Amino acid sequence: MSNDSSKLELAGKDYDLQVMRGTIGPDVVDIRKLYGQSGAFTFDPGFTSTASCESQLTYIDGGKGVLLHRGYSIEELSEHSSFMEVSYLLLNGELPSADELADFSYTISRHTMLHDQLRGFYQGFRRDAHPMAIMCGVVGALSAFYHDSTDISDPEHRKISSHRLIAKMPTIAAMAYKYSIGQPFLYPDNSLSYTGNFLRMTYGVPAEEYVVNPVVERALDRIFILHADHEQNASTSTVRLAGSSGANPFACIAAGIACLWGPAHGGANEAALNMLREIGTPDKIPHYIERAKDKNDPFRLMGFGHRVYKNYDPRASVMQKTVREVLDELNLDDPVFEVALQLEEMALNDDYFKEKKLFPNVDFYSGIILSAVGFPTEMFTALFALARTVGWVAQWNEMISDPGQKIGRPRQLYTGPTARPYVPVEKR
Numbered sequence: 001m002s003n004d005s006s007k008l009e010l011a012g013k014d015y016d017l018q019v020m021r022g023t024i025g026p027d028v029v030d031i032r033k034l035y036g037q038s039g040a041f042t043f044d045p046g047f048t049s050t051a052s053c054e055s056q057l058t059y060i061d062g063g064k065g066v067l068l069h070r071g072y073s074i075e076e077l078s079e080h081s082s083f084m085e086v087s088y089l090l091l092n093g094e095l096p097s098a099d100e101l102a103d104f105s106y107t108i109s110r111h112t113m114l115h116d117q118l119r120g121f122y123q124g125f126r127r128d129a130h131p132m133a134i135m136c137g138v139v140g141a142l143s144a145f146y147h148d149s150t151d152i153s154d155p156e157h158r159k160i161s162s163h164r165l166i167a168k169m170p171t172i173a174a175m176a177y178k179y180s181i182g183q184p185f186l187y188p189d190n191s192l193s194y195t196g197n198f199l200r201m202t203y204g205v206p207a208e209e210y211v212v213n214p215v216v217e218r219a220l221d222r223i224f225i226l227h228a229d230h231e232q233n234a235s236t237s238t239v240r241l242a243g244s245s246g247a248n249p250f251a252c253i254a255a256g257i258a259c260l261w262g263p264a265h266g267g268a269n270e271a272a273l274n275m276l277r278e279i280g281t282p283d284k285i286p287h288y289i290e291r292a293k294d295k296n297d298p299f300r301l302m303g304f305g306h307r308v309y310k311n312y313d314p315r316a317s318v319m320q321k322t323v324r325e326v327l328d329e330l331n332l333d334d335p336v337f338e339v340a341l342q343l344e345e346m347a348l349n350d351d352y353f354k355e356k357k358l359f360p361n362v363d364f365y366s367g368i369i370l371s372a373v374g375f376p377t378e379m380f381t382a383l384f385a386l387a388r389t390v391g392w393v394a395q396w397n398e399m400i401s402d403p404g405q406k407i408g409r410p411r412q413l414y415t416g417p418t419a420r421p422y423v424p425v426e427k428r
């Protein structure tokens with residue numbers, strides 16, 4: 001990594017700040033010593049201009065709509081790879097050989113079962129509990145069952161807990177769905193693929209054999225690939241911050257799940273489909289576009305806009321193509337897809353959206369596919385969390401292994417009252 005220097009003048013004094021250059025992407029100004037030298041903080045609510053860490057996992061070029069995982073484009077990975085292979089790539093840095101992939105998939109498949117006492121944990125939830133509430137609770141509770149893999153200073157513990165989290169998320173998500181519809185849980189069937197196993201646990205019943213539909217399996221596996229990792233997004237930053245205190249990996253991933261739930265983040269896929277259904281027919285689209293542009297109306301086009309992408313989210317392009325494939329191959333027709341296509345068309349030709357560089361993001365089309373294959377909207381974000389777990393885990397491992405890592409502790413610009421004496425209640 002090459003370095004240049006830059007000068008900052010503050011209150012009449014000059015400060016030399018190193019400029020660090022990565023392999024691709026924007027340079028960063030190293031401000032680690034700024035407060036010590038100048039007594040001033042930088043100010044960046046929302047971290048719009050802040051690099052929180054160095055990473056080698058995922059690169060996004062928001063202006064060009066580029067997304068790379070360890071250098072491989074999301075277009076090629078979603079076309080040619082599998083979620084298990086992308087998981088191996090994110091965790092290990094290189095695409096696996098056939099034997100390496102087989103070993104990794106075998107290892108993951110041997111961690112798919114949950115400690116059986118956790119089945120009782122589900123009974124504590126109301127039947128109408130949101131699956132994300134269950135995911136937060138159950139994943140956090142894993143740290144009460146797997147004490148043999150919570151020592152984060154032990155690389156073997158980190159590896160086992162990483163594999164446990166990736167392997168058990170489908171089981172936990174499927175159980176959340178089964179619990180919500182009052183059907184019995186199905187145990188994993190390790191003769192199936194990672195995604196096929198999840199489909200069977202979700203839609204299978206003990207009363208009959210479940211046959212995985214290869215079209216649905218491939219589409220869902222591709223959706224998992226599209227959601228695997230995405231640089232330092234809000235939930236990943238949450239996982240890193242939780243991990244920086246030394247919290248165990250299960251607790252850190254539970255924190256990431258909680259953050260992902262928000263409608264501005266992973267909750268947008270559920271909100272986007274609900275919005276498309278509320279719009280209902282193409283003739284209603286102009287009204288909703290005007291609402292999205294109205295500063296006095298809190299309504300936003302869900303599935304549109306992105307902090308980093310100021311061009312088309314490459315994942316949305318793949319998702320749109322996959323919608324067509326799934327609807328055609330399942331011989332389904334969903335009028336909501338037509339609404340989505342026309343909404344996209346109108347928004348992309350509207351000056352407001354063009355000026356603010358608002359394009360469809362990963363959440364705009366995903367719900368149409370998930371709905372087409374039978375998932376209720378409440379499960380959409382749980383599926384996002386299932387897929388993003390490998391990214392969270394890979395980023396957590398990268399942070400723990402970074403010799404320079406320390407507890408994250410941002411400062412603030414204080415604008416509250418200055419020191420003042422306590423006033424007894426009788427004198428107030």
Ligand code: SDX
Nearest residue numbers: 230233264265266268292300301302303304305306307356
């Ligand atoms: C994900 O970070 C990641 O990588 C996240 C993610 C991942 O893989 O981890 O990609 C997943 O979270 C995708 C985003 C899903 N969220 C949504 O689809 C919700 C709708 N989108 C917005 O809430 C918004 O676009 C955000 C939250 C995604 C981004 O917000 P920013 O970067 O803080 O931008 P902003 O809110 O400051 O918006 C800039 C301007 C504002 O107008 P002005 O105040 O400048 O006049 O654009 C407007 C916003 O009002 N705007 C929108 C809009 N999104 C932004 N106006 C209408 N509809 C929208 N969707």
